[in-house]
Amino acid sequence: MNQDFFYKNLFFGGFYGVVFFLIYLFGRKAAPKLAIWLPVACWAGLMLIMLTLSGTNSFALLIPVMIILLFVFRKRIDEQFQPFFQENRIYKSNHIPESVLKLLGERNWSCAQGTLTLQTGESLNYYWWQGWTTSTVHTGKSTVTSSNHYLAVSFGPSDVTEEFKKLAKAAMDTSHFTFKQRFKRFFVLDTDTPYLATEAADGSFVIAWNTHQDIEHYTKRLHWLKQNVTFTPQRALWTTRYSN
Structure with missing residues (x-):
């Protein structure tokens, strides 16, 4: 049982880490600091949910969290481009x-x-x-x-x-x-x-x-x-x- 629990944590932790690293790469130029701590906080939150509730609940929240993060960084990118286009x-x-x-x-x-x-x-x-x-x-x-x-x-x-x-x-x-x-x-x-x-x-x-x-x-x-x-x-x- 403990071994199953360990491998489950390892799998979900690694998978979430890859997903949020890709989101970091997407948002790092528009918001360097936000692109670090926001994905890290989301990763920690999903892992906490998995440990306290279940992997199913944690995984179900992944897509909404990804959409929200991409929306936030997309808005930052648009805001960054506007002065460039005007100039x-x-x-x-x-x-x-x-x-x-x-x-x-x-x-x-x-x-x-x-x-x-x-x-x-x-x-x-x-x-x-x-x-x-x-x-x-x-x-x-x-x-x-x-x-x-x-x-x-x-x-x-x-x-x-x-x-x-x-x-x-x-x-x-x-x-x-x-x-x-x-x-x-x-x-x-x-x-x-x-x-x-x-x-x-x-x-x-x-x-x-x-x-x-x-x-x-x-x-x-x-x-x-x-x-x-x-x-x-x-x-x-x-x-x-x-x-x-």
Whole structure:
């Protein structure tokens, strides 16, 4: 009996630990301190319920607790992104370029309009795309679900120069990578190398990356654009304003 009790505690404690560690990874950048103590407190609470009541009662509370924690951290992430979007003048778009959306594929894309202020002080309008997918892997009796996030930018037909298009397309090339870079890329998500750089059917130029959904990676992409993008004199100047 004692042995069964020990193994039950070990199983539930380990399983809850993995679940709450994944929640910690989800919320650590938006709320570092909260992402530590809140999952730990929930883990301790569920273990206490299991010890005093039963494993069934404890397990039944796991899903509601997970939903609440994910909601809390999701709200913190949204609050963190709002100043970033305002500072960089990225707002929800009333118009979605269908040819670009078709090129990007089915990845639950949301579309916004942005304005880049270049080093010369001039402005360039563009579309900002955020996408995501989920994948599920079944291993025996367990199921693991992971999320993938994507970032893309698109420029209107004739808005950017051929030199910039060639530069963006060249950035996709990994043939010059060293063994160390290839080894790292195998294990760590490459958020710097575009997986797409091409023209859409309507002539729009599109660049897309794998990314992590955080301000650090979004800021790096904007910095790269500001450093490298060159526009044509014929670039379109939007007359309609953005909606929040």
